Amino acid sequence: xxxxxTDKIEITPSTPFAFDPTFHKPDHFTSGDNLWEPGIxxxxxxxxxxxxxxxxxxxxxxxxxxxxMMVFSEAQLPHDFVDSLISEIRYRYNLDLDLSxxxxxxxxxxxxxxxxxxxxxxxxxxxxSLYEYLIIGVVLQNASVRRSIQMFQVLLENYGTLLExxxxxxxxxxNPGGLQNxxxxxxxALKIGYRAKxxxxxxxYFSKGLIDEQTLRNQDRETQMRELLKLYGxxxxxxxxxxxxxxxxxxxxxxxxxxxxxxxxxxxxxRDPENPVPVEKLxxxxxxxxKYKQLAVHYIWEDLFWKRETEHIPxxxxxxxx
DNA sequence: CATCAGGGCCCTG
DNA sequence: CAGGGCCCTGAT
Numbered sequence: 001x002x003x004x005x006t007d008k009i010e011i012t013p014s015t016p017f018a019f020d021p022t023f024h025k026p027d028h029f030t031s032g033d034n035l036w037e038p039g040i041x042x043x044x045x046x047x048x049x050x051x052x053x054x055x056x057x058x059x060x061x062x063x064x065x066x067x068x069m070m071v072f073s074e075a076q077l078p079h080d081f082v083d084s085l086i087s088e089i090r091y092r093y094n095l096d097l098d099l100s101x102x103x104x105x106x107x108x109x110x111x112x113x114x115x116x117x118x119x120x121x122x123x124x125x126x127x128x129s130l131y132e133y134l135i136i137g138v139v140l141q142n143a144s145v146r147r148s149i150q151m152f153q154v155l156l157e158n159y160g161t162l163l164e165x166x167x168x169x170x171x172x173x174x175n176p177g178g179l180q181n182x183x184x185x186x187x188x189a190l191k192i193g194y195r196a197k198x199x200x201x202x203x204x205y206f207s208k209g210l211i212d213e214q215t216l217r218n219q220d221r222e223t224q225m226r227e228l229l230k231l232y233g234x235x236x237x238x239x240x241x242x243x244x245x246x247x248x249x250x251x252x253x254x255x256x257x258x259x260x261x262x263x264x265x266x267x268x269x270x271r272d273p274e275n276p277v278p279v280e281k282l283x284x285x286x287x288x289x290x291k292y293k294q295l296a297v298h299y300i301w302e303d304l305f306w307k308r309e310t311e312h313i314p315x316x317x318x319x320x321x322x
Numbered sequence: 323c324a325t326c327a328g329g330g331c332c333c334t335g
Numbered sequence: 336c337a338g339g340g341c342c343c344t345g346a347t
């Protein structure tokens with residue numbers, strides 16, 4: 001699909017704002033739906049069933065930020081569509097987040113303070129909708145990075161839409177409920193294994209309108225967690241990711257998967273990944289970050305993966321096994 | 323070659 | 336509440 005109609009919008013985030021670490025998370029292993037280079041991010045977005053291409057360009061500084069957002073579409077977009085798209089972007093990337101209290105509380109933390117200095121203005125956030133994140137969450141389960149990317153890619157190429165805009169070709173997600181005519185067997189043929197059943201059931205759930213992302217956003221964390229765990233194929237690991245990335249709870253930390261446990265053990269206790277610190281002890285350690293514990297660990301985690309972009313970290317390569 | 327453990331989750335006993 | 340089964344893939 002060729003997207004030749006453009007609409008240019010200027011977005012002013014709250015201050016301070018760091019473009020690159022907000023729009024590019026090196027630990028989110030990309031697979032054909034976005035591209036990044038310093039100061040520019042291209043991505044696709046399925047908004048209200050309409051596939052659009054977006055090019056974000058940094059046009060400001062950390063203390064006087066300005067983002068140019070170019071929207072590419074097939075036909076002219078109605079004003080209210082564009083308005084709702086902008087507010088959704090502001091939500092997903094936390095462009096209005098006030099980080100001052102978090103920064104103030106972290107000043108005296110020997111580990112966090114230098115990381116914040118480097119990443120000052122970085123927002124947490126994730127580009128995906130709830131439905132999309134659920135699909136991603138399922139392909140992350142019980143698989144290495146390489147295999148997760150491969151599964152996600154094959155799903156996009158079979159059920160997504162290839163968009164051409166600004167000289168790029170990127171895949172756009174299908175609609176929630178868009179797999180109604182796809183059988184579990186067909187999904188299995190794409191080598192996603194037992195996850196085929198999970199994806200079918202999640203898609204059915206959305207197709208029947210049993211869950212609404214906007215409604216869920218306005219409910220409390222316990223309700224969100226309860227509703228999400230009702231989904232077949234969603235357990236503690238996936239819910240934990242969702243509460244942070246999609247529902248923006250900075251204070252919730254109740255789960256550490258084995259590979260993350262090894263990385264935290266090395267980062268926070270300089271312990272050999274072969275001999276990791278118990279999960280309970282790690283969780284207790286994170287308590288020092290209070291109501292920003294997950295945000296704090298996000299900063300430290302992103303710092304590690306940004307380092308990986310420029311320097312070789314052997315022990316980390318060993319753990320992520322791309 | 324064969325075996326095995328993954329960036330979990332569901333189901334059973 | 337512990338443990339088996341599920342899928343494919345790359346490592347050993």
